[in-house]
Amino acid sequence: MKGKAVIYTQDKFVQNYAKTAHGLIRGSERYEVVAVIDRAHAGQEAGTLLDGEARAIPIFGDLQAWLETGSEAKYFIIGIANTGGILDRAWFPTIKAAIHAGMDIVCGMHESMAEIPEIADLARARGVKLIDVRRPKRREDLHFWTGEIREVTCPIVPVLGTDCAVGKRTTAKMLVEAFRARGKKAEMIYTGQTGWMQGWNYGFMFDATLNDFVSGELEHAIVTCFRQEKPDIIFVEGQAALRNPSGPCGSEFLVSGGATGVILVHAPARTFHKGWDKMNKQIASVASEITLIEAYDVPVQGMALNTMGMESEEAKAFQASYRAQFGLPVVLPVEEGVEDLLEIWMG
Amino acid sequence: MKGKAVIYTQDKFVQNYAKTAHGLIRGSERYEVVAVIDRAHAGQEAGTLLDGEARAIPIFGDLQAWLETGSEAKYFIIGIANTGGILDRAWFPTIKAAIHAGMDIVCGMHESMAEIPEIADLARARGVKLIDVRRPKRREDLHFWTGEIREVTCPIVPVLGTDCAVGKRTTAKMLVEAFRARGKKAEMIYTGQTGWMQGWNYGFMFDATLNDFVSGELEHAIVTCFRQEKPDIIFVEGQAALRNPSGPCGSEFLVSGGATGVILVHAPARTFHKGWDKMNKQIASVASEITLIEAYDVPVQGMALNTMGMESEEAKAFQASYRAQFGLPVVLPVEEGVEDLLEIWMG
Numbered sequence: 001m002k003g004k005a006v007i008y009t010q011d012k013f014v015q016n017y018a019k020t021a022h023g024l025i026r027g028s029e030r031y032e033v034v035a036v037i038d039r040a041h042a043g044q045e046a047g048t049l050l051d052g053e054a055r056a057i058p059i060f061g062d063l064q065a066w067l068e069t070g071s072e073a074k075y076f077i078i079g080i081a082n083t084g085g086i087l088d089r090a091w092f093p094t095i096k097a098a099i100h101a102g103m104d105i106v107c108g109m110h111e112s113m114a115e116i117p118e119i120a121d122l123a124r125a126r127g128v129k130l131i132d133v134r135r136p137k138r139r140e141d142l143h144f145w146t147g148e149i150r151e152v153t154c155p156i157v158p159v160l161g162t163d164c165a166v167g168k169r170t171t172a173k174m175l176v177e178a179f180r181a182r183g184k185k186a187e188m189i190y191t192g193q194t195g196w197m198q199g200w201n202y203g204f205m206f207d208a209t210l211n212d213f214v215s216g217e218l219e220h221a222i223v224t225c226f227r228q229e230k231p232d233i234i235f236v237e238g239q240a241a242l243r244n245p246s247g248p249c250g251s252e253f254l255v256s257g258g259a260t261g262v263i264l265v266h267a268p269a270r271t272f273h274k275g276w277d278k279m280n281k282q283i284a285s286v287a288s289e290i291t292l293i294e295a296y297d298v299p300v301q302g303m304a305l306n307t308m309g310m311e312s313e314e315a316k317a318f319q320a321s322y323r324a325q326f327g328l329p330v331v332l333p334v335e336e337g338v339e340d341l342l343e344i345w346m347g
Numbered sequence: 348m349k350g351k352a353v354i355y356t357q358d359k360f361v362q363n364y365a366k367t368a369h370g371l372i373r374g375s376e377r378y379e380v381v382a383v384i385d386r387a388h389a390g391q392e393a394g395t396l397l398d399g400e401a402r403a404i405p406i407f408g409d410l411q412a413w414l415e416t417g418s419e420a421k422y423f424i425i426g427i428a429n430t431g432g433i434l435d436r437a438w439f440p441t442i443k444a445a446i447h448a449g450m451d452i453v454c455g456m457h458e459s460m461a462e463i464p465e466i467a468d469l470a471r472a473r474g475v476k477l478i479d480v481r482r483p484k485r486r487e488d489l490h491f492w493t494g495e496i497r498e499v500t501c502p503i504v505p506v507l508g509t510d511c512a513v514g515k516r517t518t519a520k521m522l523v524e525a526f527r528a529r530g531k532k533a534e535m536i537y538t539g540q541t542g543w544m545q546g547w548n549y550g551f552m553f554d555a556t557l558n559d560f561v562s563g564e565l566e567h568a569i570v571t572c573f574r575q576e577k578p579d580i581i582f583v584e585g586q587a588a589l590r591n592p593s594g595p596c597g598s599e600f601l602v603s604g605g606a607t608g609v610i611l612v613h614a615p616a617r618t619f620h621k622g623w624d625k626m627n628k629q630i631a632s633v634a635s636e637i638t639l640i641e642a643y644d645v646p647v648q649g650m651a652l653n654t655m656g657m658e659s660e661e662a663k664a665f666q667a668s669y670r671a672q673f674g675l676p677v678v679l680p681v682e683e684g685v686e687d688l689l690e691i692w693m694g
Contacts, residue, residue: 084491085559110486110559136483136557139457144431145593147626207559210483212432212457214558215594243643246492247562248602251595279494288642295639296590 005031006066006103007079008094011040013049013059016165016274020108020194021079023169025050025057029199033057034073035066037094051334063097075131076103077197083246083275085110085134096122104129108193110208133193134208142213143220149258152226152234155345157301158253160238161265162289164274167333168265169195171304172235174338175263182342185231189221191239201225206239206249215256222257233345235263242292245273245281254296261301262293263341268318269309286322302341303330352378352422353413353450355441358387359427360396360406363512363621367455367541368426370516372397372404376546380404381420382413384441398681410444422478423450424544430593430622432457432481443469451476455540457555480540481555489560490567496605499573499581502692504648505600507585508612509636511621514680515612516542518651519582521685522610529689532578536568538586548572553586553596562603569604580692585612589639592620592628601643608648609640610688615665616656633669649688650677 007025009018013036024033025046036046036059047055060066063076076098082088087109095105095113099122105113113119113130123130149156159172172188179186190196190203202225204217222234236257240249253259266286273281284292290300303322307315315332322330331340354372356365360383371380372393383393383406394402407413410423423445429435434456442452442460446469452460460466460477470477496503506519519535526533537543537550549572551564569581583604587596600606613633620628631639637647650669654662662679669677676687 110557112486115486139459139462147592147623147628150626207557209558210457210554211556211558211561211596212554212594215592242598243602245494245562245603247559248598249558251589251598255590255595256592276494279497281494292639292642295635295642 002028002030002032003075004034004073005075005077005106006035006037006063006073006098007033007077008063008091008098009036009038009079010088010091011038012080013038013041013046017082018080019165020077020081020197022050023194023198024077024079025055026170026173028197030197031075031077034071035060036079037061037063037066063094063101067101074104075106077106078109082109087111087113087116092119095119099123099126099128102126102128104131106131106133106197108133108197110134133196134205136205136208136210142210143216144213145216145219145256148223149219149256152222152258154226154231155233155260156222156236156258157233157261157263158236158238158250158257158259159263159265159304160250160253160293161241162283162286163241163267163270164244166265166267166270167304167306168238171263171265171333171338172237173198174333175235175341178338178342179233182346184233185229186233186235187225187229187231189218189225189234189236191218191237195237203237207247215252218252218257241273242289243284245276245279250293251296254293254298259298261299261344263302263304264289264293264300265304265306267306267308268315269307287325290326300326300328301344302328304333304338304341305330307332307335349375349377349379350422351381351420352424352453353382353384353410353420353445354380354424354426355410355438355445356383356385356426357435357438358385360385360388360393364429365427366512367424367428367544369397370541371424371426371544372402373517373520375544377544378422378424378546381418382407383426384408384410384413410441410448414448421451422453424453425456429456434458434460434463439465442466446470446473446475449473449475451478453478453480453544455480455544457481480543481552483552483555483557489557490563491560492563492566492603495570496566496603499569499605501573501578502580502607503569503583503605504580504608504610505583505585505597505604505606506610506612506651507597507600507640508588509630509633510588510614510617511591513612513614513617514651514653515585518610518612518680518685519584520545521680522582522688525685525689526580529693531580532576533580533582534572534576534578536565536572536581536583538565538584542584550584554594562599565599565604588620589636590631592623592626597640598643601640601645606645608646608691610649610651611636611640611647612651612653614653614655615662616654634672637673647673647675648691649675651680651685651688652677654679654682
């Protein structure tokens, strides 16, 4: 039974920073999203605004306006992320109002709400829970890499990207759904807070794990999934990018995670790494990204394009061009789905 | 003023697992090593056994034998590491004896001594300190990457390796010393517990840092060092290897750490990744390692060879062969020093 939830995105619903909100609107087994609170997008419908598909999720300008409708929800979810994972103090009045209204607060930032006295004290007084999704595990609950990954006999496919917030998790989710629609057993290993909030059963918080245990936690999640579900294929949600300046990620999937091949997600209209445009940190070319991935001895098997900032014709031109240049299947997930990638594993 | 210290290596002094002991015997600004406790090597001299250079550090078979000489030391240092960082219960009797003798215990494992009641209670009763070097920093003390690394105008040179425990820190230390011997200002950024124990002033514990903050902690250490010391060059102690199966490391140095070039350390006689030989995890070729590093857009500028398991002639043959194959300076640090690498930066 899903818990009803309101998602808060301040005024950033249409930005990449609201990717937690976007992921939950695309679907969650854990929460039923009943409303979004966003000052800049009041009166619109969240699904339509996200990708053109209506989902009957109204956007309110502030929490009070939603409360006045007489609706109720158990959870208030912080649906935006910041670089560095610090809670923005500008969010506090709304978070406190949600606590006053009796809602449990769900947050995936590094900063723990439980360690902020003005939030923690209020929550205690009001009797609501503070759910810090990204709180690091205790040392004794962490797994070190063992090599058991070799037991897994199905394909293991990390969905990597050339940048952050480019659609890795969404592409992986769509691939799982496409396999399931054909009667196959597919699973996704989550590696971030939104994946957990969506209700995936196997995974860990990549960036909130002590570095020495990242490979072991990854292996443990994949091996446990394989033993319990006996899936036909396992997709793994990638994180950041191999050359993301503020924290490169990806080699763990390729070296320790038993990857049999990679799906690469790329946003052709994006020139600079997200958040670092002022620093002139250009995203490398797709060709050089494929060279780097394959230097880790894992083949890139297909691509998915994020078409944000492009007209339909332009997106299709990039799709055709990458297909020709690399001889790989290339999909536009939001526009056309991911069906064309299935041939990789189904022959 | 250095603190006198006894180092414990169980019976593994000659193995790679004792690399913390080896590093401290090679030199520390923090501790003066007065004895080693190692059951299998009693009666020998630690420096001679390590690299043929006598340092007047006697090895005793057990702590009691050393105590009976009437010597005193403030610190008892665990000088061996385990995969996964769990304290070996076979070490406990000796650790307890050291606590009884009034020594502070220094340990660089992930497992915290303070959380082991039989150790913590005894230490409290005896009034000695438990110094858990690798204890993770608190969230509020961690730095996220900012891009300030661009301020650094001197060369930044990570010393990477094709495997764990191959001589990265020792090579970096020797490079700093060689620069200083020529009247230049050089610094090493430590990234592991042995580096901290050696007394280097700038650095962090790479593998005990939450993954999202590794790049920021690295940047913060380098930038702080640069601002305070104004060095001519900064070497960075690498960790593990880019394709180390139990936890790949290295991309952070290349992508976020402002690396201007890499020194690559390799052990030609080693076939399998340390600890994973039963799993047939072969170390990649030097050529493929250079390809991988340079796919991150940083050049490999020179090499250092670990000659363990080789006769002198064989080592020299590898040296000549790599020089010819890659057109790079290649040194045998323990046998010949690292002087031949200095030309890279001094012209």
